[in-house]
Amino acid sequence: xxxxxxxxxxxxxxxxxxxxxxxxxxxxxxxxxxxxxxxxxxxxxxxxxxxxxxxxxxxxxxxxxxxxxxxxxxxxxxxxxxxxxxxxxxxxxxxxxxxxxxxxxxxxxxxxxxxxxxxxxxxxxxxxxxxxxxxxxxxxxxxxxxxxxxxxxxxxxxxxxxxxxxxxxxxxxxxxxxxxxxxxxxxxxxxxxxxxxxxxxxxxxxxxxxxxxxxxxxxxxxxxxxxxxxxxxxxxxxxxxxxxxxxxxxxxxxxxxxxxxxxxxxxxxxxxxxxxxxxxxxxxxxxxxxxxxxxxxxxxxxxxxxxxxxxxxxxxxxxxxxxxxxxxxxxxxxxxxxxxxxxx
Amino acid sequence: xxxxxxxxxxxxxxxxxxxxxxxxxxxxxxxxxxxxxxxxxxxxxxxxxxxxxxxxxxxxxxxxxxxxxxxxxxxxxxxxxxxxxxxxxxxxxxxxxxxxxxxxxxxxxxxxxxxxxxxxxxxxxxxxxxxxxxxxxxxxxxxxxxxxxxxxxxxxxxxxxxxxxxxxxxxxxxxxxxxxxxxxxxxxxxxxxxxxxxxxxxxxxxxxxxxxxxxxxxxxxxxxxxxxxxxxxxxxxxxxxxxxxxxxxxxxxxxxxxxxxxxxxxxxxxxxxxxxxxxxxxxxxxxxxxxxxxxxxxxxxxxxxxxxxxxxxxxxxxxxxxxxxxxxxxxxxxxxxxxxxxxx
Numbered sequence: 001x002x003x004x005x006x007x008x009x010x011x012x013x014x015x016x017x018x019x020x021x022x023x024x025x026x027x028x029x030x031x032x033x034x035x036x037x038x039x040x041x042x043x044x045x046x047x048x049x050x051x052x053x054x055x056x057x058x059x060x061x062x063x064x065x066x067x068x069x070x071x072x073x074x075x076x077x078x079x080x081x082x083x084x085x086x087x088x089x090x091x092x093x094x095x096x097x098x099x100x101x102x103x104x105x106x107x108x109x110x111x112x113x114x115x116x117x118x119x120x121x122x123x124x125x126x127x128x129x130x131x132x133x134x135x136x137x138x139x140x141x142x143x144x145x146x147x148x149x150x151x152x153x154x155x156x157x158x159x160x161x162x163x164x165x166x167x168x169x170x171x172x173x174x175x176x177x178x179x180x181x182x183x184x185x186x187x188x189x190x191x192x193x194x195x196x197x198x199x200x201x202x203x204x205x206x207x208x209x210x211x212x213x214x215x216x217x218x219x220x221x222x223x224x225x226x227x228x229x230x231x232x233x234x235x236x237x238x239x240x241x242x243x244x245x246x247x248x249x250x251x252x253x254x255x256x257x258x259x260x261x262x263x264x265x266x267x268x269x270x271x272x273x274x275x276x277x278x279x280x281x282x283x284x285x286x287x288x289x290x291x292x293x294x295x296x297x298x299x300x301x302x303x304x305x306x307x308x309x310x311x312x313x314x315x316x317x318x319x320x321x322x323x324x325x326x327x328x329x330x331x332x333x334x335x336x337x338x339x340x341x342x343x344x
Numbered sequence: 345x346x347x348x349x350x351x352x353x354x355x356x357x358x359x360x361x362x363x364x365x366x367x368x369x370x371x372x373x374x375x376x377x378x379x380x381x382x383x384x385x386x387x388x389x390x391x392x393x394x395x396x397x398x399x400x401x402x403x404x405x406x407x408x409x410x411x412x413x414x415x416x417x418x419x420x421x422x423x424x425x426x427x428x429x430x431x432x433x434x435x436x437x438x439x440x441x442x443x444x445x446x447x448x449x450x451x452x453x454x455x456x457x458x459x460x461x462x463x464x465x466x467x468x469x470x471x472x473x474x475x476x477x478x479x480x481x482x483x484x485x486x487x488x489x490x491x492x493x494x495x496x497x498x499x500x501x502x503x504x505x506x507x508x509x510x511x512x513x514x515x516x517x518x519x520x521x522x523x524x525x526x527x528x529x530x531x532x533x534x535x536x537x538x539x540x541x542x543x544x545x546x547x548x549x550x551x552x553x554x555x556x557x558x559x560x561x562x563x564x565x566x567x568x569x570x571x572x573x574x575x576x577x578x579x580x581x582x583x584x585x586x587x588x589x590x591x592x593x594x595x596x597x598x599x600x601x602x603x604x605x606x607x608x609x610x611x612x613x614x615x616x617x618x619x620x621x622x623x624x625x626x627x628x629x630x631x632x633x634x635x636x637x638x639x640x641x642x643x644x645x646x647x648x649x650x651x652x653x654x655x656x657x658x659x660x661x662x663x664x665x666x667x668x669x670x671x672x673x674x675x676x677x678x679x680x681x682x683x684x685x686x687x688x
Contacts, residue, residue, distance in 0.1 A: 159503055162635060169639035209590075212633040212665070213614035214650055246553075248592025249617045270557035273593045289556040291506060295513035306558055321556070 007068045007137040010315045011200055011239035011261055011283055019308070019316050020068035021340050022139070023333075024243075024264075025323030026061040027073045030330070033060045044089035045081070048074045051123035058128045062136055065333060068317075069137040069200075072125050072193070076143025076204060079185055080152050082117045084110045099155030099163075103174050113185030115192060122196035129197035140198030142189055144205035144244070145182035145223040152178065161207045168219060175219075183223050187230040194235045202241040202264065203227065209246015209266075216250055225258040232259075241285055245322070252277040267321025271310025284311055287321035288336070294325060296332035304339045351412045351481040354659045355544055355583035355605055355627055363652070363660050364412035365684050366483070367677075368608075369667030370405040371417045374674070377404045388433035389425070392418045395467035402472045406480055409677060412661075413481040413544075416469050416537070420487025420548055423529055424496050426461045428454045443499030443507075447518050457529030459536060466540035473541035484542030486534055488549035488588075489526035489567040496522065505551045512563060519563075527567050531574040538579045546585040546608065547571065553590015553610075560594055569602040576603075585629055589666070596621040611665025615654025628655055631665035632680075638669060640676035648683045 006020040028034055037057050041047035048054055058073040077095050081087040086098045100106055129138055142148075150164035151157065153175075168175040190201050208220040221244075228240055243264030247254050255263050255278045265274055265286035274284060292303040307318070318340055324333075350364040372378055381401050385391035392398055402417040421439050425431040430442045444450055473482055486492075494508035495501065497519075512519040534545050552564040565588075572584055587608030591598050599607050599622045609618055609630035618628060636647040651662070662684055668677075 165633070166635045166638060169636055169643040172643075209592075209612055212611050212636065212647065213617075214647070215633075216612070216614075246590070246592070246612065248553075248590070248612055249595065249621070250612075250614060251593065253617075267556050268553055268560070268590065268592055268594075270560075270594060273557075273597075277593070289509070289559075291510045292513055292556065294510060299513040299516075303556065303558070 005068070005135055005137045005199065007317060008199055008239065010317055011241075013281070013283070013315055015313060015315045018341055018343070019311075019318045021318035021337070022067040022069040022071065023061075023320050023324045024071075026065075026067060026071065027057045028324065029326035030324055030328040030333075031060055031064070033064075044075070045078075045087065048078055049120040051120045051127055054120065054124035055127035055131065058124065059131055062132065064330075065337060066133075067136070069139050070128055070132055071139040071141060071202065072121065072128060072198065074121050074124075074141070076141075076148055077151060078118060078121065079113065079142060079148055079182065079189060082110075082114045082189075083181065083185065084108070084114070085152060094157050095151060097151060097155045100152050100178070102171075106174055106178055109181070111181070113181075113189060115188060118189060118192070122192050125193055125196040125198055137199040138197060139200055139202055139241075140190060140193030140196075141202045141204060142186045144203050144208070144220060144242075145179045145186060145227075146211070146219040147205050147207045148182055149175070149178050149219075150207050150210075160210045162210075165210060165212075165215065168215060179219060179223055183226050186227050187234075190227070190231060191234050194231075194238050198238075200239040200241065201231070202243060205242065205244040207246075208244035209248060213250065216247070220244060220247075221250075221254050221257055224260070228259050241283075241317075243285075252279070255279055255282045262317065264319065265321060269321070271307055275311060275314055280314070283315040283317065285317040285319050287319065290320050290322050290325050290328070293320065293332050293336060294328050296329060296335060300332060300335060301339060304336065349412070349479055349481045349543065351661060352543055352583065354661055355585075357625070357627070357659055359657060359659045362685060362687070363655075363662045365662035365681070366411040366413040366415065367405075367664050367668045368415075370409075370411060370415065371401045372668065373670035374668055374672040374677075375404055375408070377408075388419070389422075389431065392422055393464040395464045395471055398464065398468035399471035399475065402468065403475055406476065408674075409681060410477075411480070413483050414472055414476055415483040415485060415546065416465065416472060416542065418465050418468075418485070420485075420492055421495060422462060422465065423457065423486060423492055423526065423533060426454075426458045426533075427525065427529065428452070428458070429496060438501050439495060441495060441499045444496050444522065446515075450518055450522055453525070455525070457525075457533060459532060462533060462536070466536050469537055469540040469542055481543040482541060483544055483546055483585075484534060484537030484540075485546045485548060486530045488547050488552070488564060488586075489523045489530060489571075490555070490563040491549050491551045492526055493519070493522050493563075494551050494554075504554045506554075509554060509556075509559065512559060523563060523567055527570050530571050531578075534571070534575060535578050538575075538582050542582075544583040544585065545575070546587060549586065549588040551590075552588035553592060557594065560591070564588060564591075565594075565598050565601055568604070572603050585627075585661075587629075596623070599623055599626045606661065608663065609665060613665070615651055619655060619658055624658070627659040627661065629661040629663050631663065634664050634666050634669050634672070637664065637676050637680060638672050640673060640679060644676060644679060645683060648680065
């Protein structure tokens, strides 16, 4: 069955003439139907933890756009929440967590992730799986340990996650212990997503590019390598996409050393340059500028053509280079799909 | 004379056993003496435009730390100011400009840069030049057209300069006209800095990494290539350092195609990887994590050792990978210099 899903065929190494496509944050605020469903939950986290509503918003972009993959609607910060760290989403302000400022704060967290707390995610995956068209893959995900830890330390998003970077320099042992817990928690969390029906996995390391090289290796690359190695043992056939945003010159080494099946490329990466340096057995995903999608028209057409040309002949999953923005016109998403699926 | 300045010897291709060092934003708020001088000017821009005070703050880090280069104290936004766009620095808030939102706003600006308005910068350079030790190089600078334009469009700094990126997609002709003016203005502005006494030039493209690849080529790489080509004709012996922050995989192509003498590397770049892909005739500058300098101690020692090992045998100027932060302890700067100058 899986072999009939274009996304999984590409993840298994096939270069398809019609590139499968999904968009990061495709279930989100650019959709009117999302905004309506959002009103039914008291908070953003309540939406994530309500299996029916989470399944509904996961399916909305599939119904409207027939993307080749659904990604389960959730947030990377359900993991700290499931370790007992208080997480809130203030409207329009982004996430707020009780920051970890020392060893005691780490001790106050659970030793292991509370999978029962995350059971609504697995239920939502089951609901989505039943409802998805046979050709549509279902993606499970988590944040990479470094990115998740950077929010746990700072208590919020910052322009360059400096609080966590500084904390890691000053308290490498405490930070390593936190990363260790996140590695273990991510492995069991992703395993349960796969068991619930996720066809493949994406690991988001949105803040990988903020790290200096040695810290990138230690806190970004190595933890993802270990998560992938552990998942391979439990679920050898499940393909994994890693998205180390901002990795730049380190991309090729990251691909080779993590052993990821596929690499998500951010907006800044030139497709041809990436194709030249990244091992040919690694599938590439990306990387339309979300602002080109907002602009639409000629700039969108040019950007899409360059990406298609850059990845030609190589297994490629079309996506944005970063999440779709709330102000994106729906017509432009339609126009993108018309460019990618001329025969449809 | 120039041949006795270590920084210029390195820029001319010599690999020195004691690497010359300066720090981006070395004249700034981490220095108590800077904060005292700052009080003598009504505003940040008044400080930039007061030759005596600007010279004084330029010299402060040289007196205290004997860096191998002074960089004239100014701001990249004096250029829009000299094109007639209103620029303000609200305290603690960063810059505020009257944003350019259409062709009329561009028409309202001067066709050419007002060099008279910038004469205090040239006067400050002359004052610094007279006061500098013979071994200390003086660096002039400007922002790259893309980075300067991104502030002119948004009217402020943003997390990813999205307003200017979107403007450029939607209004490529207006944006190209703005970039054209900035190229021409930067060439004459930098020429006058060199004529006033700047020994070499750094071009800061702090937001280069925010651009998609085709836009990086058009708005970041090509304008800097043209500025460098024009400066070569006017001042063939003056060396140029380009700092395209976040360029990532595009660094090698940028170095080759702009024809820059030296490349400033941001914090994320692995020295050995950069040395492997960047043409060997390009001098490399960088790239200590400013947060490792705040942390001090063992993390600082490890980070410095890795940078020294990564650039060994290659002409290298030691610097940070981004500007020094206000909370940096002065003792840690002393410790850095002790690591770099063990014989002193």
